[in-house]
Amino acid sequence: MIPFLELSKRLARRGHAVTFVSTPRNAARLGAVPPDLSARVRVVTLELPAVEGLPAGAESTADVPPEKVELLKAAFDGLAAPFAALVAGRMGGGGEGDGFERKPDWIILDLAQNWVWPIAEEHKIACAMFLILPAALLAYVGTKQSNEAHPRPTTEDYMAQPPWIPFPSTLSYRRHEAEAIAATFRPNASGVSDMDRLLQLHRPSCRLVVHRSCPEAEPRLFLLLTDLFAKPVVPAGLLPGDAADDDGGDQPFVAAARWLDEQPRRSVIYVALGSEAPVTAGHIRELAIGLELSGARFLWALRAPGGRSPAALLPDGFERRVAGRGVVLAGWVPQVRVLAHAAVGAFLTHCGWGSTVEGLFRFGHPLVMLPFVADQGLVARDMAARGVGVEVPRDEDGGGSFRGADVAAAVKRVMAGEEGEEMARKARELREVVGDRVRQERYFDELVQLLRRYK
Incomplete structure (x- = not known):
């Protein structure tokens, strides 16, 4: 949601009116639109329908365990009718007026809203799919036609580079990742x-595919996609948000911030596995063992x-044994503020992809990489090949389990010695190339030009 809001704000700053459609709790999570943009960005909320088995008030994958995410998708599909009414101008949302004040020039949607296409086609509205995943995943998935021509019936098929990629690449999954990606091709x-x-992005109403990426971040694959999908696949850039957007004023972080201030420059490894990774109690235990064995200073958003x-x-x-050199935070952590701190190395x-960006x-930090699902393994393979990180080994016969000793070894490689210094240098070089504001x-100005041209 945060990259979609960042996209909205940037469009608004260039003079365009944006209606940001979400559900009530998710809209509240995003906070207020900046006052200088409130005239151009309006937030409209649609109530998420109830679905049996879905916890009351759940509106996001952050609200449910992994096994209930498919129920969230079923509820999400129930938004088709109210959204159609909103587009037709017959329904008020969370903003002023009924529906849209005029027919939109564009509907910019995420990959999950497959029910938007017929609505857009009925009203003759152009669509752009905005993907906050890396171009590597879209290249791996391929087109509808390429999947029909090259079906992947076995797990091993998902462990190999797709046949439609015309050059050697790092597009491959480990066995446990391949089993998870194969499941996303089956109905839930x-x-x-x-x-x-x-x-569905093959549909004629999908005029553009927009990525939160750029050719410098994914050099060969990004340039392949326009030919592969036979329509413009264009960069929005990496869309870094404002540091203020990351400031929730959470009191438990105050003490951790003071601790960071006391640590030597580039001496701390920040540990965070996001809100989507299917982390188990066993993963947490092995990760703790690894951090303790590594001897490194760390701040862990657990x-x-x-x-x-x-x-x-x-x-x-x-926590007693690592006291003084390690901090564990169980609440909300302002990730951008932590990554920007001079003590973090x-x-x-x-x-x-968001965390990698x-x-x-x-910020140019080398990575210790512990991927789980979706695009994460593809990103890890690519960054290891580019020499900016080390992937923690997994036991493929044990369902992708990992050992604390291997975590410790990876942390030591990245945080110490000549190898660590070389990875840090390459990471800073990549930041300089991709971080060119x-x-x-x-890239964003060119995107706006394309929106004008293709509407």
Whole structure:
């Protein structure tokens, strides 16, 4: 949601009116639109329908355990009718007026809203799919036609580079990742597979595919996509948000911020596995063992699975033994503020694209990589090949489990010695190339020109 809001704000700053459509709780999570943009960005909310088995008030994947995400998708599909009414101008949302004040020039949608296409086509509105995943995932998934020509019936098929990629690449999955990605090609409780939703971008109403990426971030693959999909696949740039957007004023972070201020420059590894990774109690235990064995200073943003107490999942005496050199935070952590701090020198991450953009491309931190699902393995392979990080080994016969000793070894490689210095140098070089604000703004200006041309 945050990249979609950032896209909205940038469009508004260039003089365009934006209606941001979401559900009430998700809209509240985003906070207020900046006062200088309130005349051009209006937030409209649609109530998420109830679905049996979905917890009351759940509106986001952050609200449910992994096994209930498919129920969230089923509820999400129930927004088709109210959204159609909104487009037709017969329904008030959370903003002023009934529906849209005029027919939109564009509907910019995420990959999940496969029900938007017929609505847009009925009203003759152009659509752009905005993908906050890396171009690598779209290249791996391929087109509807390429999947029909090259079906992937086995797990091993998902472990190999797709046949439609015409050059050697790092597009491959480990076995446990391949099993997870294969599942996204099968229908879930919503009756539709995740990949069927994504593959709708072949429709004529999809005029553009827009990525939160750029050719410098993904050199060869990004340039392949326009030919592969036979329509413009264009960069929006990396869309770094304002540091103020990351400031929730959370009191538990105040003490951690003071601790960071006391640490030597580039001596701390920040540890965060995002809100989407299916982390288990066993993962947390092995990660704790690895951080303790590494001897490194660390700040760990720990999200415990199933609403459990994080302290109960840590090894006995862990926080006492690492006191002074390690801090564990169970609440909200302002990630951008942490990554921007001078004491932070590396990032242990699940390699979600948003975290990779923030940690590597924005702040130039080398990575210790612990991918789980979706695009994360593809990102990890690419960054390891580019020499800016180390991936923690997994036991493929054990369902992708990992050992604390391997975590410790990876942390030591990134945080110490000549190898660590070389990775840090390459990460800073990548930040300089991709972090060129002038270039990033130019990408967005070119996107706006394309929106005008293709509407």
